[in-house]
Amino acid sequence: xxxxxxxxxxxxxxxxxxSCRLPGGIxxxxxxxxxxxxxxxxxxxxxxxxxxATRFVDPSMPRPGKSYTAAGGFLDDISGFDAAYFGxxxxxxxxxxxxxxxxxxxxxxxxxxxxxxxxxxxxxxxAVFVGISDHSYGALQMLMTESVNAYTMSGAASSIAANRIxxxxxxxxxxxxxxxxxxxxxxxxxQACQTLLAGTGxxxxxxxxxxxxxxxxxxxxxxxxxxxxxxxxxxxxAGADGYVRAEGGGVVLLKRLPxxxxxxxxxHAVIVGSAANSDGRTPGLALPRAQTQxxxxxxxxxxAGVHPDDxxxxxxHGTGTPVGDPIxxxxxxxxxxxxxxxxxxxxxxxxxxLGHLEPASGMAGLFKALLVLRHGTIPPTLHATPPxxxxxxxxxxxxxxxxxxxxxxxxxxxxxxxxxxFGGANAHAILAAAPPAAxxxxxxxxAAERPLVVSARSREALTEAIRRTADRLASAGPDxxxxxxxxxxxxxxxxxxxxxxxxxxxxxxxxxxAGLAGGGAPQDATVGEPGTDGAAASAAADPVTGPAGPGGPGGPGxx
Numbered sequence: 001x002x003x004x005x006x007x008x009x010x011x012x013x014x015x016x017x018x019s020c021r022l023p024g025g026i027x028x029x030x031x032x033x034x035x036x037x038x039x040x041x042x043x044x045x046x047x048x049x050x051x052x053a054t055r056f057v058d059p060s061m062p063r064p065g066k067s068y069t070a071a072g073g074f075l076d077d078i079s080g081f082d083a084a085y086f087g088x089x090x091x092x093x094x095x096x097x098x099x100x101x102x103x104x105x106x107x108x109x110x111x112x113x114x115x116x117x118x119x120x121x122x123x124x125x126x127a128v129f130v131g132i133s134d135h136s137y138g139a140l141q142m143l144m145t146e147s148v149n150a151y152t153m154s155g156a157a158s159s160i161a162a163n164r165i166x167x168x169x170x171x172x173x174x175x176x177x178x179x180x181x182x183x184x185x186x187x188x189x190x191q192a193c194q195t196l197l198a199g200t201g202x203x204x205x206x207x208x209x210x211x212x213x214x215x216x217x218x219x220x221x222x223x224x225x226x227x228x229x230x231x232x233x234x235x236x237x238a239g240a241d242g243y244v245r246a247e248g249g250g251v252v253l254l255k256r257l258p259x260x261x262x263x264x265x266x267x268h269a270v271i272v273g274s275a276a277n278s279d280g281r282t283p284g285l286a287l288p289r290a291q292t293q294x295x296x297x298x299x300x301x302x303x304a305g306v307h308p309d310d311x312x313x314x315x316x317h318g319t320g321t322p323v324g325d326p327i328x329x330x331x332x333x334x335x336x337x338x339x340x341x342x343x344x345x346x347x348x349x350x351x352x353x354l355g356h357l358e359p360a361s362g363m364a365g366l367f368k369a370l371l372v373l374r375h376g377t378i379p380p381t382l383h384a385t386p387p388x389x390x391x392x393x394x395x396x397x398x399x400x401x402x403x404x405x406x407x408x409x410x411x412x413x414x415x416x417x418x419x420x421x422f423g424g425a426n427a428h429a430i431l432a433a434a435p436p437a438a439x440x441x442x443x444x445x446x447a448a449e450r451p452l453v454v455s456a457r458s459r460e461a462l463t464e465a466i467r468r469t470a471d472r473l474a475s476a477g478p479d480x481x482x483x484x485x486x487x488x489x490x491x492x493x494x495x496x497x498x499x500x501x502x503x504x505x506x507x508x509x510x511x512x513x514a515g516l517a518g519g520g521a522p523q524d525a526t527v528g529e530p531g532t533d534g535a536a537a538s539a540a541a542d543p544v545t546g547p548a549g550p551g552g553p554g555g556p557g558x559x
Contacts, residue, residue, distance in 0.1 A: 013197070014265065023074055024073075026042075043071055057218070067219050071355075072245045073357075075247055096151070103165060130178065137155075159176065165205060180276075183425045186427035187425060188208065189427070204254045204255075224286075228244050235316065236384045240321060247357065250364065271430065272430050275299060297416075311415070315348060317419055317420045346401045350367075369416070373409055381400055415432075452503065474506070484506065
């Protein structure tokens with residue numbers, strides 16, 4: 001392993017952009033970290049606008065045609081969509097599966113997070129791999145055949161979930177949907193890493209999405225006794241009684257590490273190994289096999305040159321099912337825990353906070369792993385006590401992280417992420433910390449007044465973008481301003497409505513932007529909007545409150 005805790009640098013994959021929408025109003029990695037580090041339980045009941053719970057749910061007893069639970073992790077808004085931003089007519093947008101809409105937003109936000117202008121990817125061999133498995137929206141449309149139109153089939157097809165991203169960004173690499181049930185997103189990640197390492201693409205957008213739109217899946221999983229009657233994912237616990245459904249999604253932008261370093265990209269984390277396999281024939285289709293899970297782990301860690309002692313944390317699949325948890329722990333313990341010469345291996349599951357995002361669950365696990373590396377802290381796994389008596393945790397040298405725990409992230413430290421599908425498709429990824437910042441860029445030039453540009457696709461969105469940028473700058477450290485200004489001016493995409501300020505530091509830039517947002521016209525600040533000839537025309541700041549397009553800070557409509 002080299003100094004970045006990876007194998008050969010040319011075999012490592014950099015995560016340069018990330019975006020997410022998760023239960024509890026989480027719209028970025030910082031929000032996810034606040035929820036995880038605070039030990040927040042984000043499970044609620046199905047919203048009234050999804051389906052009539054009283055018709056399909058009976059928690060008093062198991063009954064045919066009924067779900068025994070209405071618990072889940074839900075997004076705040078699944079209907080809002082800035083169709084104009086993506087050049088989609090309202091009539092077509094109405095027929096699009098909301099999962100397609102969400103993925104478009106997340107892809108744009110991941111590029112924005114990476115500081116990569118979408119036009120820089122246009123025409124390139126950038127690949128798109130999307131984990132998705134639910135078809136509820138299309139099925140519900142087909143129940144009302146009078147509303148079926150020319151956009152229905154493309155709006156409902158899983159393949160189009162990936163293809164829309166490629167179409168919008170004009171990407172020419174492989175573009176496909178991956179469905180391996182609950183491991184879909186992490187299997188998509190494995191496919192993307194293999195594509196990049198094969199040299200058939202220079203970048204890849206990888207995502208997973210899941211929305212809970214229909215009552216019928218609740219009924220089906222209840223009839224299979226897979227869902228938790230108590231409404232919580234009790235990973236590694238004696239009270240484990242099934243999983244809780246959840247919705248959300250995430251997208252990451254990947255490059256080979258040497259390419260990311262050469263391009264001057266900010267690197268969230270480095271994927272030093274990934275692999276997938278299948279359980280093959282087991283006593284039942286939905287029953288996992290410890291031996292093949294163990295084999296996958298041994299092979300991916302040996303191939304990456306990572307010793308189990310270098311593993312500071314493993315984000316388990318950890319759904320909280322009576323069968324799945326003991327088998328996963330047995331595999332992890334045999335492959336990794338028992339081979340450690342130091343202390344027990346900390347394990348945990350983000351599903352205890354968010355619920356199980358099913359095909360998108362690998363994204364949530366990936367983001368948690370990335371945050372553990374960033375903060376050097378393992379957040380607590382909820383509902384994990386008392387420990388499952390069917391798992392020999394001491395013998396397997398495993399330690400469920402039931403309390404927040406600091407870990408030392410050294411040059412060789414890694415975090416693992418497990419993801420399994422109920423048809424037997426297994427996937428694993430190994431993450432290492434990003435290279436030191438000094439290796440990514442030369443020392444910033446001496447302090448001087450520098451321009452900072454904010455842009456958007458409407459006047460309303462520009463006003464909101466100015467406010468959000470001012471808030472970000474107000475909290476920026478003294479050494480961040482040069483990078484923020486450089487990225488805003490030279491890397492991020494430029495939209496027609498723009499504002500610019502000149503400032504010597506983040507505080508000054510924040511004050512000037514706040515003045516613009518408040519309707520003033522401070523010195524060294526200006527606002528421009530498209531002229532009739534296509535050129536930007538200077539205009540006084542005219543704040544208009546209203547939506548800034550989808551997403552959180554830096555999302556579509558806010559660049």
